[in-house]
Structure formats: structure tokens, C-alpha cells
Amino acid sequence: MFSVYGVTGRVYSGSYEGISRVNPMRRAQQGRSVEEDGAELGADIIPSQFPAKVLPPTTAEQSAINAYRSTLPSEFERGPLFHARQIMQTKVISVNVDDTVAAAWELMRESGIHQAPVFNSAAKLIGVVSERDLLTSLNLSQDAPTExxxxxxxxxxxxxxxxxxxxxxxxRIARVMLEYEIDGVPILDESERLVGFISRSDMLRVLMKDPPLSLWC
Structure with missing residues (x-):
């Protein structure tokens, strides 16, 4: 389930397929060329369409899987990863829409993050700001804003x-990131309360650190 939030509040709630009906999101989708899809990691690594069915491993592949599993400490074993709540970061740094660019940049730099959800004075999600967005308004010298x-x-x-x-x-979150050129997705509960955040780095971290052989099985 996805929602789209703007400065006026929630403008859409529903499935992935319906996001394209939101005009600003549709324009962002149309502005991306086909050949750029997956360019962040190489088109051979992230296809634009996910396979509908994953083929079972061959006998040789299963033997290799079993050998790999036998080398893992028992505490590393876990079930398949399916949902956002299983990989999201729960300690999320957010900024206020009225914060200055310099203050937001300093907070993100000190926190070691590259993007943050933006909330208004009523604590409602209205946007996301990235390090790149902020740097358009800053001139830096030795990591400190000089102008x-x-x-x-x-x-x-x-x-x-x-x-x-x-x-x-x-x-589906990965598809949204690719389709709409989004670097991160805030995770909100039924009360529209921020409970987590998933970035592209979180997706890659899952592939690198978590037992990848059970991923999305």
C-alpha cells in the first residue's frame, strides 16, 4: 500500500499502479528515458521489470546453497524478507519545512544521512529533501557553509x-524508487505517523549483509 503526500496533505492512497494517476508523479515518470532505467547500478543488475516467477534452483545450485548455509552462524538464519518493516530504518531524522537550508544541511551532515522526510508545523509529511537539494543553495568550504x-x-x-x-x-518499493527516481521512501503507519524510512542504501545493505539466499523467495 502506497500514499502520496503533498503540501496540502495526502492526495492519494492505494496500490502501486495508481501512483501514476497523480499528476506531478506522472510527469516525473514521463521525464525519465527508458535507457536510464537501472543506470544507478547498471541495467544488467536492476531490470526495469521484475520477473513474475522465480525459477527453483537446479540440483547443483541447491548444493551450493546448502554449502553456503552451513557456513553461516545459526543466529544469521532468518526467514524470507518480504515487507518494508523488515528492512526499514526505525531511527529516522526528519526536518521541518520552515528550517533554513543551512540548518537542515548541518543536521543531515551530523547525522550521516543523505535525505530526510519533511514535515509541516502540524507534524504532517509533505515532502523529502536530499543532500543534493540543499547543496543547490549552499557554497561550502571545508564542509562548512561560507555563503x-x-x-x-x-x-x-x-x-x-x-x-x-x-x-x-x-x-514494489524498489520499483517505485526506479520508476519515479526516488532515493528514499518514508514508512507511515495507519495513523500517518512516521515509523521508518527505506533508502536505496538499505536495499543494497539487505543484498550484501542479510542472508541473500532467502531474499524474496
């Missing part, structure tokens, strides 16, 4: 923003 344009987060953030429910299939 700051008189701008606030509201001037540079990306809105509307796609958010997801905790039980959303992570493959």
Missing part, C-alpha cells in the same frame, strides 16, 4: 512524496 542563499527547506524539497505502509512488498 548561504536566503532559502528554506520548502524552497528546495521534493513534493509530492511517495510513502509506504509497513507491510508493503519491498519489491
Amino acid at each position: 548561504v542563499l536566503d532559502r528554506r527547506v520548502s524552497d528546495v524539497m521534493r513534493s509530492p512524496v511517495v510513502a509506504s505502509a509497513p507491510l508493503t512488498d519491498i519489491r
